[in-house]
Amino acid sequence: EESRKIVLTEDASLPKAVKAKIINLEPLRDKRVRLSGWVHRLRDQQDIMFIVLRDGTGYLQAILTGNANKTYDALTLEREASVELTGTIKVVPEGQKAPGGHELVVDYWRVLGRAPGAEEAFSNRLNEQSDPSIQADLRHLVMRGETSSSVLRLRAALLTAFRATLATLNCLEVTPPCLVQTQVEGGATLFKLDYYGQPAYLTQSSQLYLETCLASLGDVFSVQESFRAENSHTRRHLSEYTHLEIEVAFVKFEELMDHIETIICETVDKLLADTSASALIKSLNPSFTAPIRPFTRMSYVSAIAWLNEHSILHPAEDAEGNVIKDDDGNVKMVKHQVGDDIAEAAERQMTDIIGRPVFLYGFPAEIKAFYMTKLPRVEGQPEGVHYTESCDLLMPGVGEIVGGSMRIPDMDELIAAYKREGIDPTPYYWYTDQRKYGTCEHGGYGLGVERFLAWMANRYTVRECSLFPRWPNRATP
Ligand code: 4AD
Secondary structure, three states: OHHHOOOOOOOOOOOOOEEOOHHHOHHHOOOEEEEEEEEEEEEEEOOEEEEEEEOOOOEEEEEEEHHHHOOHHHHHOOOOOEEEEEEEEEEOOOOOOOHHHEEEEEEEEEEEEOOOOHHHHHHOOOOOOOOHHHHHHOHHHHOOOHHHHHHHHHHHHHHHHHHHHHHHOOOEEOOOOOEEOOOOOOHHHOOEEEEOOEEEEEOOOOHHHHHHHHHHHOOEEEEEEEEOOOOOOOOOOOOEEEEEEEEEEOOOHHHHHHHHHHHHHHHHHHHHHOHHHHHHHHHHOOOOOOOOOOOEEEEHHHHHHHHHHOOOOEEOEOOOOOEOEOOOOOEOEEOOOOOOOOOHHHHHHHHHHHOOOEEEEOOEHHHOOOOEOEOOOOOOOOOOOOEEOEEEEEEOOOEEEEEEEEEOOOHHHHHHHHHHOOOOOHHHHHHHHHHHOOOOOEEEEEEEHHHHHHHHOOOOOHHHHOOOOEEOOEOOO
């Protein structure tokens, strides 16, 4: 071991090293380069040490031999230490594989920041079997891994592709506020806070603000965090999620659904046409293919019938919404009825059987938000029953990823809707004003970015699709 305690110095007679990033190494083959990054993997054999270096742009195999492998730092190096490596980029010998097809033959290197070692950082606390709460506590380290970082990388590509697609449709990006004094999707899921002595909320949706932009900027969109105080511990609910919302003027309901389909399909096509994004999709979800158009459109009433034809039941609830159990403690399952909310489990079974994107449209007014227009009445529709120009887009494996609707353009009808829902119209004066000053037929939708990503990247839960996910009782790290 004494022999390894050599102090390494840089040989001044070697060509000057070029500072580089892993992604840009191809034109630098046979040149001397200097790279900084983290020790992603480490394999130490008697006379040779292999480091897989990670710098955020890619992975690079580095080889340390001779004196470079005999220093104290070489002896004590651990995964996740940060290092600076200097050497020559060489094409790997025939028959060998390495990321990028080349490797770094190191002639000088130094440790920038030590790490306590993989055992301490990961293996002892974190493995496939470890408790999910430990995984969540260590999210800041988990995201250094290949899978987690690929998901985050695809997320970035996805947002870029959405923005590019929206630009081709003349939608302008705006940045609505997060601190608001109005609700959009019902008071039950609002996070309330004290705002200089006034009540305020974290936004549930930027929709109302997007609507105000139509007469000023034309069709608009936003990518904003939405907050939902939902006590849902499911695979697809977060307390804070990234909401891509779009609002378009002078459209009919059918055109709104066409819009959703176009945005999704063109964004997917862009990602598949992009070399690095498609490589990420391939590694995360090898069987992914672009969805077939047109998407199926199924009315809510037909969906209820479909669920019953396929014997998909839902738990019975009493008047207070508590699940009813039989004497043996088994949940009582019942058929769906018109008026029921289609719950997550039923929706998931449905999309899994259909196996392709489905628009469900025409939900009953009672289970939807106050601002939605009504569908024209059809023959045989019972008195007092109203269906709305609303739609959810369901994807196999995830279920609902988009929710959208047409918005009430008529002022009196909107005021009646506030009243019906028990909403005080006072703080909504600016929203109501849109109907007073040149109203227009318009609609829009919101897409849950984490849900879309879970679908594309085939992730088990949206928690894997957020940088630092928040769910009930979790706001750390
Ligand atoms: O269906 P939602 O509640 O619709 C709205 O908020 C409309 N105001 C949007 C609009 O028309 N501009 O939410 C839209 C989408 C859902 O389809 C889902 O993908 C996602 O937002 N979403 C959630 N994602 C993660 N966690 C939650 N708790 C979510 N709640 C909704």
